[in-house]
Amino acid sequence: MPAGPLDGHIALVTGASTGIGRRLAHALAARGAAVAGLARGAERLDAAMAEIGDATGSPAIAVAADVADPAAVDAAVARVVDELGPVDLLVNNAGLIDAAEVPVWAADRDQWWAVVESHIRGPQLLISAVVPAMVERGRGRVVDLASGMGTRAVPEYSAYSVGKAGQIRLTEALAASLAGTGVYAFNIAPGLVQTEMTGAMPKWRDHTEWTAPEHVVDLVCAAAEGRLDGWSGRFLRAGVDFAGALPELPVDSAARQLRLRSWGPDDPVA
Template sequence: MPQDMGGPTGLRVMVTGAAGGLGRAIAEALHAEGAHLVLTTRDADSLPRAAAGLDRGPEVVTAVADVTNDVELAKAVELATARLGGIDVLVNNAGVPGPAGPAWENDAAEWWHAMEVNLGGALAACRAVLPGMVERGRGRVVTISSHAGHTRWPHVSAYSVSKAAVNKLTENIAIELLPHGVTAFSYHPGIVDVGLGGSAAPVQDSDNPWDRRIVSWLDAQREAGKYVPVTEALGNLLRLIRGEADTLTGRYLTYEDDLTALTAATGRG
């Protein structure tokens, strides 16, 4: 297991897709707890949004790094190493919803793009960050996943399949990283009113009837009280980042899980 890196205070955490939505919420929570941040966004125009209001306290480094661009990711890690000395925790947050509708009717390129971003992007960020973690003999990777990847989400197959693949990627790299003191988790934060689940999601005014069907389903979940407050969604994520559940490496975990009980059940907590 990794060496204890303590709580978020002083940790150097890289968050991909940090310009808004859940990524921005993660950045704010970590910054409030004293973590130094490396925030990546897809383009230069969104960099100011990522760092807005985080100009006091721990250092915040921003970098343009599309997760489908290995060169940009490598440069972001180089910048983080120069400014902060390295990265202790990677939060793979960048993602896209992919097309809606029957899989055989989806645009093939759009369907595959969701795989390239959600799965390929997570792997690319790992390729950029993990060599430094392995060299130091410690580190954590938390990849944002979804219940749609744990079970299924018909008519949103690209998103569902990509998140299922993320879960399996996590299981595999966690075993590969065991000798190096680095842990890996996939984490489902629940349906939150930011990002893909937000009321201002891009599909809100779509001409695609399947997109409107997703909006209707999300509205029904909100009315049924199944949305998760962002602070609650971040609770277990922050615990994973702190290292409180390192013995659960490789697991798919959710905002609902009792991490204390699960850790104790491993017999090593």
């Protein structure tokens, strides 16, 4: 079998039992990476990773854990390192969605917070468990699955909107902290991919223009392979941005980052 572009790499993908996470785990394994899939539900995750390993011939292990549980995350990462080796690529994909399309005040308080936590605390815990070893080795990449809903207020999905905005800012802060270390971090939004999650959202009931999953795979794999390092800390959108068509470096230092827009040239916060 010819060598793949990610031969020798160890990838950890959260939310890997279904949807985009499963597709990414399969694509990374097909490119030669040894893949650890992480999700809460052990049974479905075990089946997914077994199928990925059989189909690709790459090592693929299932590690059941809740990304919002610090002890579970630390134990999961320790197991991945023990069985596969130090993580070269972390893909933060796991996350919840609002249970109902209602305004903030009408949402279930605990479920609302669980959604926000899954998109901010989860990635932060994985980052704290994985990135120090990347920095020590002088190489590694973190891909956070972002969303356009994090760049604007979405009142009917306020928890998801807030969580994704926080996650985007977290990636920006991470990338800035990593400058000069050889480790890079990216916000990659998949757009609207037809999955179990989007299919259950009333907002998209009649939607027909879905993003092809292959576009998400191509962009994430390009980041994993080091072809997008100039875009570290920035927002990329699958199906709109393509690795081969992006300039090597953004012209504007604040391009594709969350920023407060001024009301005009005399705005004192501009």
